[in-house]
Amino acid sequence: MKRFQRPLSYALLVAPLALAACSSGNSDDNLPTNNLEIRLQDAPGDFQSVVLDVRQIEIHQKEEGDPDGWRLLPFQAQPINVLDYVNGRSALLVSTDFDPGKLKEIRLLLGPDNYVVGRDGQRYDLKTPSGQSSGVKLKLSKQSLHQLPGTYQLLLDFDVAKSVVERGNWKPGNDKKERYLLKPVIRVLAQDIKGGLRGTVTPAAALPQVLAIRSSITPADTFSTSADVAGAYQLGALPSGTYRVEFFPSTTAPTNQASYKRITRTGITVTNDQVTDLGSTSLQ
Missing domain, CATH: 2.60.40.1120 (Carboxypeptidase-like, regulatory domain)
Incomplete structure (x- = not known):
């Protein structure tokens, strides 16, 4: 899978999230395997569509700063119109086996084809700030996940109104590709809330x-x-x-x-x- 070379980095809530699991013995071989689900929902803004070009989803399970702590999750690269997932609806992004341990961060790697369709029906590319190359990083808050028959559920709550920022000096007639910046504001929530x-x-x-x-x-x-x-x-x-x-x-x-x-x-x-x-x- 090709990785976009300049996706956006955005860090939120700062404390690690412990995923508790029972063990039937002292050996790691006896630790149960659980299921991890990651879902996306939206708090919308004033657009017809807001499409994210999501290429990869990763999680980090080691100490902060350890480059070997990232694990690639099974996810099919795809464009996602986040405005399809409002009013209680959510998109299932990942459902996979998950080893017990600590889940500290999630990272979304975005491709170059992020865009919005405004109320005027026009498409505007979403630019990401330059100089950032480590993905959309979401650090997890200090809260216990609710385990539903072996399934840990995390909800990514994407706030469109705060995430899509119009450039102050843009005027009608200017290059449409330069109108909006993408600065994701995403809450990470346990589904037991x-x-x-x-x-x-x-x-x-x-x-x-x-x-x-x-x-x-x-x-x-x-x-x-x-x-x-x-x-x-x-x-x-x-x-x-x-x-x-x-x-x-x-x-x-x-x-x-x-x-x-x-x-x-x-x-x-x-x-x-x-x-x-x-x-x-x-x-x-």
């Missing part, structure tokens, strides 16, 4: 965006998504806590209708293992 929010926003024609802001911590955490064509939305893998949920239109109302409004709901409680249903929220 099952808290969530769902509901509907009307009118769906407002193309509603949804922000869930966990105000019970400092600094506040922000999670985002957008409603589908029916106005439905769902945010998954939310830590428990108290949230402020903001709903806002991404377009304007027709001249013969009332203007769309931005709505804020406060004091929303999210509990692990439960999805809080907020019902219907009107922007008019």
Whole structure:
């Protein structure tokens, strides 16, 4: 498999993640083999498509900085439109046997064909900052993975709105390849974080965006998504806590209708293992 020579490097949460496994003896030969699943979901931005040219996925299981700690996972190189995986949907990227031990980092190696399709229907290449060659590195947080019949599940939560950055000096008529930079913002979550929010926003024609802001911590955490064509939305893998949920239109109302409004709901409680249903929220 050909490796792209200049993929992006981006490091997040800094503590190693321990994968606990039972042993039936003192020999390494007696350690059980578990299954590792890696999934991708998206918190979308204002685009029709956001396509990542994912070439390889690797994990690191040795001490930080050890170049021999990387293991290539079985993954078919492919373009992935992350906007296909919103409102509770996720893409299964990897499912493979996994030896017990410590999983400290994940690395995505990207090819050169990353791009977005804007609301104007135009394709714009996604440029990655120069001088970076070690891949999109994601360090894992200090949290225990939930083991479901021998399966460890990790969710890569890709935030499009924060990851696709428009150059400040770009203007219509300039080279389309120079409009956007790709600076991935990706949370790595254990799938046992099952808290969530769902509901509907009307009118769906407002193309509603949804922000869930966990105000019970400092600094506040922000999670985002957008409603589908029916106005439905769902945010998954939310830590428990108290949230402020903001709903806002991404377009304007027709001249013969009332203007769309931005709505804020406060004091929303999210509990692990439960999805809080907020019902219907009107922007008019």
